[in-house]
Amino acid sequence: MPTPIDGKYGPSVILSMLNFLLPISGNPPLVRQISNYLKNEAKLYNKQNFDLVINDGDMGSNVLAKKRKINSVFVTNQFRPKLLRSHFYFYPSLIYISKQIANATKIIVADSAPPNTICEYNLNFPDKIKQKVVYAGHFSNGMVTIPKPKSDLEKLIENADSFGYWMQTGNRSTNEVTGKKYEQIFHSEEMRDKKRIVSHAQNDPSIDKVIGGDGRTYSISDALERNIDWIQIDVGFLSEQEKDTVLNLCKYVVINGSHTAMGEILGIKAKPIVGIPVYDEHTNQLRWAEEKGLGILARNTQHVIKAIHYIQSNYNKYVDRLAEFAKNFDRNGAQNTAKIIAEILES
DSSP states (O other): OOOBBBOSBOOOOHHHHTTTTSOOOTTHHHHHHHHHHHHHHHHHHHHHHHSEEEEEOOHHHHHHHHHTOOOEEESOOSSOOOOOOOGGGHHHHHHHHHHHHHSSSHHHHHOOOSSSSTTTGGOOOOOOGGGGGGEEEOOOOOOOOOOOOOOOHHHHHTTTOEEEEOOSSSSSHHHHHHHHHHHHTTSSSTTOOOOOOEOOOOOGGGOEEEEEETTEEEHHOOOOOOOOOOOEEEEEOHHHHHHHHHHHSEOOOOOHHEEEEIIIIIIIOOOEEEESSHHHHHHHHHHHHHHSEEEOOOOHHHHHHHHHHHHHTTHHHHHHHHHHHHHTOOOHHHHHHHHHHHHHHHH
């Protein structure tokens, strides 16, 4: 499927709209891309004669299944998201997209059932299709890994005082703009002595470094060997074990509000979040978390700093609310979805 063209702050609306009819940045016009894609997928449908089709965000496939009277399952955490007022021009496309999703035989929401649905404000199902909606649970990371010897990073942080975990996620432009926002925050006077680990979601070892309280920069191994009192640790890419260790030891997490990350942090690790949204989808989920007392939605540098201070000052309240939420969090979305699909095939 064609994807939007990157801009400075996520996908570029202007370039992506121009690309609808014109070639942009080496991408053929979207009309041609979509037409070719649907033709090729239609050939696959004609050849295979599917009994059931499972789609995750692929509306073209969903439409083809409807036209061929094939049962289809649509897995999603969005249907008709609430938009910021300044983004009203997206509304017609939202209506169009939601109508295509509604063609599915069954819509599976990858989240806990209400009132614990993180993506609640991104759904807004009309009454006429609610009978085909199933809340299967969150698609959390269920991988079982064999414990390995502790890495130098894990050893460096295992006895550290209170620190925050700052996550960068998303595509290139989203990742970059999040990183720039973080840097602005770190340069403020109030954050100079606040310990933090920053994961860049880039498999690049050259990013790995430690900034000590003395202002000097060290490698992670050197910082461990010299027992450096660190302020900031930058990591290009955390292993699953390192990520698990960081989430277990940190006091709070700063994220952009992505659905998968929020489920893991709030529902499994029960850690409060400070959210800096990039898209309306993120804003909706962070607003929901704030209303439930699980974190704070922050919109600018000063708000982030105030949010961190507020969470630290009221930490026990957040711990209690998160414990209750985690108790009701359904992390078995993948398994439950597999059961639903198996039942449809058997029937």
